Amino acid sequence: MTEIAELTAAVREFSRERDWEQFQDPKSLVLALVGEVGELAELFQWVPADEAVDRFAVPDRRARAGEEMADVLVYLVRLADVLGVDLGAAARAKLADSHRRFPSADVRGVAPHKP
Amino acid sequence: MTEIAELTAAVREFSRERDWEQFQDPKSLVLALVGEVGELAELFQWVPADEAVDRFAVPDRRARAGEEMADVLVYLVRLADVLGVDLGAAARAKLADSHRRFPSADVRGVAPHKP
Amino acid sequence: MTEIAELTAAVREFSRERDWEQFQDPKSLVLALVGEVGELAELFQWVPADEAVDRFAVPDRRARAGEEMADVLVYLVRLADVLGVDLGAAARAKLADSHRRFPSADVRGVAPHKP
Amino acid sequence: MTEIAELTAAVREFSRERDWEQFQDPKSLVLALVGEVGELAELFQWVPADEAVDRFAVPDRRARAGEEMADVLVYLVRLADVLGVDLGAAARAKLADSHRRFPSADVRGVAPHKP
Numbered sequence: 001m002t003e004i005a006e007l008t009a010a011v012r013e014f015s016r017e018r019d020w021e022q023f024q025d026p027k028s029l030v031l032a033l034v035g036e037v038g039e040l041a042e043l044f045q046w047v048p049a050d051e052a053v054d055r056f057a058v059p060d061r062r063a064r065a066g067e068e069m070a071d072v073l074v075y076l077v078r079l080a081d082v083l084g085v086d087l088g089a090a091a092r093a094k095l096a097d098s099h100r101r102f103p104s105a106d107v108r109g110v111a112p113h114k115p
Numbered sequence: 116m117t118e119i120a121e122l123t124a125a126v127r128e129f130s131r132e133r134d135w136e137q138f139q140d141p142k143s144l145v146l147a148l149v150g151e152v153g154e155l156a157e158l159f160q161w162v163p164a165d166e167a168v169d170r171f172a173v174p175d176r177r178a179r180a181g182e183e184m185a186d187v188l189v190y191l192v193r194l195a196d197v198l199g200v201d202l203g204a205a206a207r208a209k210l211a212d213s214h215r216r217f218p219s220a221d222v223r224g225v226a227p228h229k230p
Numbered sequence: 231m232t233e234i235a236e237l238t239a240a241v242r243e244f245s246r247e248r249d250w251e252q253f254q255d256p257k258s259l260v261l262a263l264v265g266e267v268g269e270l271a272e273l274f275q276w277v278p279a280d281e282a283v284d285r286f287a288v289p290d291r292r293a294r295a296g297e298e299m300a301d302v303l304v305y306l307v308r309l310a311d312v313l314g315v316d317l318g319a320a321a322r323a324k325l326a327d328s329h330r331r332f333p334s335a336d337v338r339g340v341a342p343h344k345p
Numbered sequence: 346m347t348e349i350a351e352l353t354a355a356v357r358e359f360s361r362e363r364d365w366e367q368f369q370d371p372k373s374l375v376l377a378l379v380g381e382v383g384e385l386a387e388l389f390q391w392v393p394a395d396e397a398v399d400r401f402a403v404p405d406r407r408a409r410a411g412e413e414m415a416d417v418l419v420y421l422v423r424l425a426d427v428l429g430v431d432l433g434a435a436a437r438a439k440l441a442d443s444h445r446r447f448p449s450a451d452v453r454g455v456a457p458h459k460p
Contacts, residue, residue, distance in 0.1 A: 003118035017219040038268010049394035066205035090181035146390040153383010164279035233348035296435035320411035334362040
């Protein structure tokens with residue numbers, strides 16, 4: 001089982017054990033994801049853009065950012081599971097598609113739209 | 116290499132080949148993540164909550180949702196990479212912490228705050 | 231002076247008195263807005279969709295929702311001010327445009343895309 | 346009638362004429378707000394932080410930013426209306442509260458948490 005599938009199974013089991021599946025319809029999960037993205041945004045909002053990497057190199061702050069990103073990922077895999085989406089495969093397909101849409105030679109030096 | 120580490124490496128290489136790393140400071144990546152979460156939210160906004168799972172069982176809509184979730188994941192792994200965060204490990208640590216904070220017997224039947 | 235212009239002036243003065251204008255570049259303000267939208271989303275995430283209005287009719291919860299919406303509005307008017315956008319005029323122009331794009335007779339009974 | 350109350354009444358009437366009120370429960374409106382915030386974020390994501398004000402001084406880009414901010418405001422006033430929240434009063438109360446929590450002399454030179 002791949003890492004994302006394992007995480008998905010673990011989050012599903014965690015939800016099932018607590019009878020939380022009843023609350024986890026897609027709209028609720030998207031709102032929960034938005035809440036976590038909001039907490040992530042708050043960590044960075046007043047940090048000067050060119051100092052952000054250095055400031056978050058401090059172990060406590062890096063760990064804090066990691067926790068918020070983990071929250072985002074947990075809700076994302078839960079949403080994918082509820083919708084029957086294979087998230088890992090979708091990400092690989094998206095990246096393959098980006099390779100087609102943005103051939104590396106053509107876009108060098110051009111501002112990105114999507115990594 | 117784990118699945119998330121492989122995806123992280125692939126997104127990093129994709130960014131490097133296009134000289135896009137210069138644009139991918141943490142604040143910019145959080146904004147890009149927000150943009151993708153917004154597109155995900157738009158898919159669900161007017162769908163009745165109790166019909167969302169069924170409506171997204173249609174292959175085209177499921178694929179569309181998968182693409183938006185993939186975009187969120189791609190920016191999330193890129194942000195984690197820029198910050199030196201091990202996202203897979205952070206997610207597992209978070210889930211272990213949730214097990215401690217929400218023992219399954221105590222909370223059964225209680226509305227969830229965090230899965 | 232209109233209500234939105236008054237609010238804009240009050241927020242600007244508040245920021246100026248605290249020397250906070252230096253932190254309030256557009257990207258930072260959008261991230262701050264995202265943080266507040268996240269807090270608003272958290273209030274609603276696990277509430278059943280068809281019970282949300284009733285549950286938030288309780289004065290304490292309504293007040294709490296009002297505070298989060300106020301935070302969103304405060305950052306929105308601050309962002310508009312920093313960008314030189316007349317937010318009230320923009321909203322009226324948008325609504326006029328929506329009247330043109332969605333004539334009421336044609337769309338009756340059809341799912342909305344944008345109010 | 347104040348400006349925000351007028352805008353609220355206009356958006357309510359617009360929704361009523363199209364029978365869209367049935368779709369505009371609070372969770373759906375928060376998701377719609379998130380969608381618009383996402384579009385706003387996309388405008389700024391790859392712009393260097395210290396160039397954002399200048400780049401958006403160009404009339405077309407300023408107008409575009411104004412439209413996205415207008416969309417956010419329209420959904421915000423609609424949500425407030427559905428919840429029975431007086432948004433203008435809430436914003437003024439919030440600002441008065443911020444004056445109490447952040448007396449201007451004490452915080453001068455200190456990084457802001459909330460404007």
